[in-house]
Amino acid sequence: MTLVKESPPVTRKARSGAPAVKRRGRRENLAGYLFMSPWIAGFLLLTAGPMVASLYFAFTDYNLFNTPKWVGLDNFTKMFDDPRWQKSVEVTAKYVIIGTPLKLLLALGVALLLAQSRRGQAFYRAAFYAPSLIGASVSVAFVWRSLFSDHAIVDRTMSVFGFHVGGWVGNPDWILYCLVALTVWQFGAPMVIFLAGLKQVPKELYEAAELDGAGAFRKFWSITLPMISPVLFFNVLLETIHSFQIFGSAYVVSNTYCGPADATLVYTCYLYQQGFKNAQMGFASAMAWMLLLAVALVTAVLFWSQKKWVHYENATEDAR
Amino acid sequence: MSATTPAAPKPLGGLGRKRAGSLAWHIGSLLVLAVVLYPVVWVIGASFKPSKDIINSLQLFPAHPILENFKGLADGIADVSIWTFFQNSLVYAGGAVVGILISCSLTAYAFAKIRFAGRNLLFALMIGTLLLPYHVLLIPQYVMFQKLELINTYVPLLLGKYLATEAFFVFLMVQFMRNLPRELDEAARIDGCGHLRIYWSIVLPLCRPALITSAIFTFINAWNDFMGPLIYLNEPGKYTVSLGMMMFRDSDGVAANYGGLIAMSLVALLPVLLFFLAFQRYLIDGMATSGLKG
Numbered sequence: 086m087t088l089v090k091e092s093p094p095v096t097r098k099a100r101s102g103a104p105a106v107k108r109r110g111r112r113e114n115l116a117g118y119l120f121m122s123p124w125i126a127g128f129l130l131l132t133a134g135p136m137v138a139s140l141y142f143a144f145t146d147y148n149l150f151n152t153p154k155w156v157g158l159d160n161f162t163k164m165f166d167d168p169r170w171q172k173s174v175e176v177t178a179k180y181v182i183i184g185t186p187l188k189l190l191l192a193l194g195v196a197l198l199l200a201q202s203r204r205g206q207a208f209y210r211a212a213f214y215a216p217s218l219i220g221a222s223v224s225v226a227f228v229w230r231s232l233f234s235d236h237a238i239v240d241r242t243m244s245v246f247g248f249h250v251g252g253w254v255g256n257p258d259w260i261l262y263c264l265v266a267l268t269v270w271q272f273g274a275p276m277v278i279f280l281a282g283l284k285q286v287p288k289e290l291y292e293a294a295e296l297d298g299a300g301a302f303r304k305f306w307s308i309t310l311p312m313i314s315p316v317l318f319f320n321v322l323l324e325t326i327h328s329f330q331i332f333g334s335a336y337v338v339s340n341t342y343c344g345p346a347d348a349t350l351v352y353t354c355y356l357y358q359q360g361f362k363n364a365q366m367g368f369a370s371a372m373a374w375m376l377l378l379a380v381a382l383v384t385a386v387l388f389w390s391q392k393k394w395v396h397y398e399n400a401t402e403d404a405r
Numbered sequence: 406m407s408a409t410t411p412a413a414p415k416p417l418g419g420l421g422r423k424r425a426g427s428l429a430w431h432i433g434s435l436l437v438l439a440v441v442l443y444p445v446v447w448v449i450g451a452s453f454k455p456s457k458d459i460i461n462s463l464q465l466f467p468a469h470p471i472l473e474n475f476k477g478l479a480d481g482i483a484d485v486s487i488w489t490f491f492q493n494s495l496v497y498a499g500g501a502v503v504g505i506l507i508s509c510s511l512t513a514y515a516f517a518k519i520r521f522a523g524r525n526l527l528f529a530l531m532i533g534t535l536l537l538p539y540h541v542l543l544i545p546q547y548v549m550f551q552k553l554e555l556i557n558t559y560v561p562l563l564l565g566k567y568l569a570t571e572a573f574f575v576f577l578m579v580q581f582m583r584n585l586p587r588e589l590d591e592a593a594r595i596d597g598c599g600h601l602r603i604y605w606s607i608v609l610p611l612c613r614p615a616l617i618t619s620a621i622f623t624f625i626n627a628w629n630d631f632m633g634p635l636i637y638l639n640e641p642g643k644y645t646v647s648l649g650m651m652m653f654r655d656s657d658g659v660a661a662n663y664g665g666l667i668a669m670s671l672v673a674l675l676p677v678l679l680f681f682l683a684f685q686r687y688l689i690d691g692m693a694t695s696g697l698k699g
Contacts, residue, residue: 110522116600117521124512124531124575127568132534135545142544149548198433209434211685213441218688219677222629223647224670227654228448231667237460238447270441274692281693322536330538333631340654353540361636366544373541380538 142370149364160371170372172347173355176261180351181328184265189320192272196279197309210280214273225267226337230254233263257348260339264349267334275320282316283309311396318395322387326380332357352376445678452671456663474668482652485641487669490649497562497634497645498627504566505574505623506616512569513578514604518590528579535572547636561637562630566623574619577695581615582608618691621684625677646673 118125143160145153164170195213199206219225233239235252243250253259290308299307310317332353335343343354352372360369451459453470478487515521516528550561569575589611590603598606609616634648641652650673653666681688 114521117515117519120511120515123508124569127570135542138545223650224674227670277692377541
């Protein structure tokens with residue numbers, strides 16, 4: 086039906102020619118590892134080593150000053166029975182499940198809006214992106230606390246529509262949505278990525294579809310969405326993983342208590358409390374590994390599902 | 406109205422419909438803009454209000470702006486000057502930028518330009534660390550730095566930057582270097598240049614956009630970093646801005662000096678906002694390419 090004539094403007098690399106490098110091979114290896122040495126040192130010292138240590142701590146009773154004592158699965162059984170741990174899982178799940186789709190929907194919606202016109206696009210794109218740079222700061226967390234307090238703008242605006250909450254920050258039913266609003270406010274980063282993806286959709290596809298009499302929705306569903314699905318996948322993956330790890334804003338917005346009533350006890354807040362306030366390094370390590378497993382599981386499911394919905398135009402062009 | 410613009414073909418429709426569409430576009434964009442920028446504008450206005458008006462007054466800018474909030478900042482807090490916080494943040498952010506630029510560009514050069522055994526495996530490992538939650542490393546790293554008696558120094562915050570642990574920047578630079586014309590370094594090789602020479606004289610200068618993007622992102626990330634300083638610094642004289650600000654709040658969350666807190670928030674945001682205004686192109690392009698090639 087439709088013929089893709091134009092290959093995307095991504096620079097195609099000539100197949101890296103392998104001239105007579107046999108003699109040079111050893112020198113290249115040496116040079117490669119010398120250049121890589123900072124990364125290799127960092128990987129061993131700050132990533133691989135700590136991962137092994139953390140896995141070991143997870144099975145021990147350790148408070149930083151004693152010698153770690155092997156306790157088997159105790160930390161994990163304690164963890165699963167711990168109501169506060171359960172609460173932190175619930176809070177984090179809620180935050181991820183509500184916040185991430187909202188943020189991505191808004192990012193996609195605004196990207197579609199901006200993509201329609203060249204005029205002013207650069208300005209809006211820059212302005213919408215700004216919150217993503219400052220959103221993680223303590224300053225913005227304090228601003229957020231203020232904007233969502235009793236009698237402040239958000240409460241008053243909502244009251245106009247007959248929706249009176251009062252102070253969101255002190256209200257255990259609402260404070261989490263204050264954090265959700267903060268992450269949705271930072272929709273600019275995924276939006277920029279969506280926009281870049283939208284730019285690469287060949288115009289001919291739309292022309293052909295219009296000749297066939299396709300409407301706006303049909304064009305979106307059958308052309309735009311499949312064509313940007315790799316970008317969508319990237320955004321879903323990164324934003325989901327990212328929001329699992331929220332810490333700073335929850336900590337500051339809730340005034341360091343992750344409350345009231347543990348309402349903003351996100352996973353990392355509880356991990357921080359257990360590890361650094363209660364010196365339960367073993368328990369906190371077990372928690373960290375559960376987080377890693379959860380993130381790995383979500384990543385695996387997303388990669389598995391990608392076969393069903395992500396459409397790669399040049400799937401074979403894999404340089405590596 | 407300009408008839409000659411080679412813009413994307415628009416769906417057929419009368420001029421009136423087109424204009425209505427354009428109007429709707431602008432209204433929609435401006436609406437989003439208002440919501441997005443409101444908190445930033447709010448904090449500017451609020452920092453010129455007396456403490457008691459900050460929350461209760463809906464006026465964005467006060468009729469009678471006051472400077473007391475900023476004057477109060479000059480006194481510092483708990484015997485620490487706020488300049489100390491700024492100096493500390495500058496040391497952290499500046500040190501991080503230098504570290505990232507050196508270590509990540511060296512690593513990226515190896516991945517992009519040197520064919521050595523095990524390259525693909527290491528590259529896969531590097532990409533894997535992109536997805537690794539930092540919290541798994543938090544506790545063992547703390548234990549390690551504690552045993553080395555490096556708590557309350559900047560070493561724990563900076564060491565990783567000098568050891569290229571920020572995979573995102575390595576990845577960004579690798580992508581950039583791979584797209585450089587191959588002929589340049591091949592010509593240099595024929596002239597007898599070694600890798601160090603090619604890296605320094607050819608690849609690095611050509612990578613300037615990627616280096617600038619990485620530098621600014623690094624600076625902003627370090628400036629905003631809260632968890633690192635919270636865990637590793639425990640003496641107010643060493644606090645960075647983001648940690649120092651926490652001293653302005655009261656235990657009940659309503660700061661005694663609310664105006665000071667808001668003024669401090671604004672001052673702490675300024676470097677990031679200025680960087681953004683100056684370099685937004687680099688930041689947005691860097692962001693956009695990261696998604697396309699991911």
